[in-house]
Amino acid sequence: xxxxxxxxxxxxxxxxxxxxxxxxxxxxxxxxxxxxxxxxxxxxxxxxxxxxxxxxxxxxxxxxxxxxxxxxxxxxxxxxxxxxxxxxxxxxxxxxxxxxxxxxxxxxxxxxxxxxxxxxxxxxxxxxxxxxxxxxxxxxxxxxxxxxxxxxxxxxxxxxxxxxxxxxxxxxxxxxxxxxxxxxxxxxxxxxxxxxxxxxxxxxxxxxxxx
Amino acid sequence: xxxxxxxxxxxxxxxxxxxxxxxxxxxxxxxxxxxxxxxxxxxxxxxxxxxxxxxxxxxxxxxxxxxxxxxxxxxxxxxxxxxxxxxxxxxxxxxxxxxxxxxxxxxxxxxxxxxxxxxxxxxxxxxxxxxxxxxxxxxxxxxxxxxxxxxxxxxxxxxxxxxxxxxxxxxxxxxxxxxxxxxxxxxxxxxxxxxxxxxxxxxxxxxxxxx
Numbered sequence: 001x002x003x004x005x006x007x008x009x010x011x012x013x014x015x016x017x018x019x020x021x022x023x024x025x026x027x028x029x030x031x032x033x034x035x036x037x038x039x040x041x042x043x044x045x046x047x048x049x050x051x052x053x054x055x056x057x058x059x060x061x062x063x064x065x066x067x068x069x070x071x072x073x074x075x076x077x078x079x080x081x082x083x084x085x086x087x088x089x090x091x092x093x094x095x096x097x098x099x100x101x102x103x104x105x106x107x108x109x110x111x112x113x114x115x116x117x118x119x120x121x122x123x124x125x126x127x128x129x130x131x132x133x134x135x136x137x138x139x140x141x142x143x144x145x146x147x148x149x150x151x152x153x154x155x156x157x158x159x160x161x162x163x164x165x166x167x168x169x170x171x172x173x174x175x176x177x178x179x180x181x182x183x184x185x186x187x188x189x190x191x192x193x194x195x196x197x198x199x200x201x202x203x204x205x206x207x208x209x210x211x
Numbered sequence: 212x213x214x215x216x217x218x219x220x221x222x223x224x225x226x227x228x229x230x231x232x233x234x235x236x237x238x239x240x241x242x243x244x245x246x247x248x249x250x251x252x253x254x255x256x257x258x259x260x261x262x263x264x265x266x267x268x269x270x271x272x273x274x275x276x277x278x279x280x281x282x283x284x285x286x287x288x289x290x291x292x293x294x295x296x297x298x299x300x301x302x303x304x305x306x307x308x309x310x311x312x313x314x315x316x317x318x319x320x321x322x323x324x325x326x327x328x329x330x331x332x333x334x335x336x337x338x339x340x341x342x343x344x345x346x347x348x349x350x351x352x353x354x355x356x357x358x359x360x361x362x363x364x365x366x367x368x369x370x371x372x373x374x375x376x377x378x379x380x381x382x383x384x385x386x387x388x389x390x391x392x393x394x395x396x397x398x399x400x401x402x403x404x405x406x407x408x409x410x411x412x413x414x415x416x417x418x419x420x421x422x
Binding site for chain 1: 212213214215216219222224225226227228229230231232233234235236237238239240241258259260261262263264265266267268269270271273275297299305306307309310311312313314315316319324345347352353355357358359360362364366369370371372373374375376379382383384385386387388392393394396397398399400401402403404405406407408409410411412413414415417418419421
């Protein structure tokens with residue numbers, strides 16, 4: 001089907017939300033760990049983390065506060081404390097990770113509600129997810145409110161990474177498949193991932209070559 | 212392993228680039244189609260497209276010009292023409308899609324170099340990739356240069372979407388797995404994706420429930 005602006009607008013908003021959330025392709029699935037000034041922890045599933053650069057090591061992510069303002073905990077905590085964790089989600093963690101998207105009040109920590117275990121690292125404020133094999137600690141570097149739809153683009157500096165030795169090859173490449181991480185499609189679907197094929201650095205005078 | 216800032220800095224830059232490119236998780240794989248003012252087409256593989264919102268329908272993407280400035284074709288073309296296409300990459304398209312990352316000069320179109328076929332839509336300037344089952348036409352909405360590392364965040368408004376009827380369910384959900392789209396890890400590895408599990412809308416007083 002070919003959908004132009006008119007055809008898209010003709011569909012009701014939930015249909016459009018499902019479609020538009022899926023068309024960018026498969027997304028990374030991460031849990032964002034934060035804490036507020038009263039020491040209350042928060043955990044939120046986010047599928048918009050994006051690589052920004054390796055030197056300095058930066059990640060970005062999009063946060064979309066709900067229209068009613070009830071899901072601003074993650075954003076507020078990051079702005080208040082300047083720290084957050086990014087924790088990769090494995091196949092086993094999917095039900096609990098998805099459950100963090102329920103609209104718990106500020107009094108309820110998603111750690112308690114889902115049974116995921118907070119892990120603390122000396123010298124850092126934000127909670128990590130003990131069950132996750134890939135945990136990243138970040139400091140807030142920049143906050144860009146996007147004027148067109150009220151979303152926020154957060155840029156974080158990577159301060160530390162926990163990852164199993166056997167997932168990192170001698171040249172620094174990572175086998176996310178070995179960690180059994182999932183990928184997401186749209187608002188609510190999680191996919192397991194098959195084995196990967198690596199390609200040699202592409203050159204104009206050579207054909208593509210798997211290695 | 213636990214890597215703090217010191218441990219990360221101690222590794223050489225290529226090792227660090229491989230690791231940092233992978234830790235955000237699995238990434239979407241898309242080909243960005245553009246054209247310059249002289250009518251020369253360009254195609255670039257990008258793994259940083261991110262969903263920004265459904266109403267209005269917006270996508271974002273990160274463009275990282277190379278240090279030597281030779282890979283700015285995509286960015287320049289978008290800024291000059293205000294238009295670009297996002298084309299999903301399937302398992303069959305991976306070798307050609309990866310090959311677009313070779314540093315072709317401005318005289319060589321990646322369409323010609325890789326054998327992918329440009330498709331034109333009446334009234335739109337940007338070329339689409341005929342081989343892709345999911346083609347999106349966008350207009351440039353905002354250009355945010357990120358001061359910390361010279362990358363650029365591009366926000367585009369979705370003007371049109373081409374997608375096979377049978378990949379879209381009655382409620383607007385999309386089965387990207389049925390399209391055999393791939394997901395990427397790090398700089399150069401492409402993974403096929405298994406079937407998905409969809410979860411019901413999460414509620415605080417109900418356990419997570421696959422549907």
